[in-house]
Amino acid sequence: MTLTLSTATRSAAAVAVLGEIDGGSAAATLQIRSGSRPAGPGTTATGDLLLEFTLADPSFTESGGVLTLDATPALAAEGLDDGTATWFRILDSDDVAIIDGKVSVSGGGGDIIISTTTVSVGLDVEITAGTITMPAGTAD
Secondary structure (H helix, E strand, C coil): CCCCCCHHHHHHHHHHHHHHHCCCCCCCEEEEECCCCCCCCCCCCCCCEEEEEECCCCCEEEECCEEEECCCCCEEEECCCCEECCEEEEECCCCCEEEEEEEECCCCCCCEEECCCEECCCCEEEEEEEEEECCCCCCC
């Protein structure tokens, strides 16, 4: 990336993304899936649907271009299928896909952090943290 964005521009981008996530009359959902992540939210979801969380409304707070998931109290869901959680998709209340990202356990470098990536039917899994960071870019 060759662009460098100001903090105000990063914040505006984050607020715009948040507006898309929280658009509609109800709360957004976050799906956690197995397998390889597709090219983007405009493509059909791949992998098995392992978990589905209903987010708070508003779902994130914004500061300096970083969206932080409102996970207080902790968001929990019961496993819908067996598999290894690898990626997530956030959908607005009209089921329009807004953003895809990586899921991991603590220290795994994911955008959404869950208590375990090994999901089984009926197993309770919690989201322990989540952030979506707008790119800042670097100067050459």
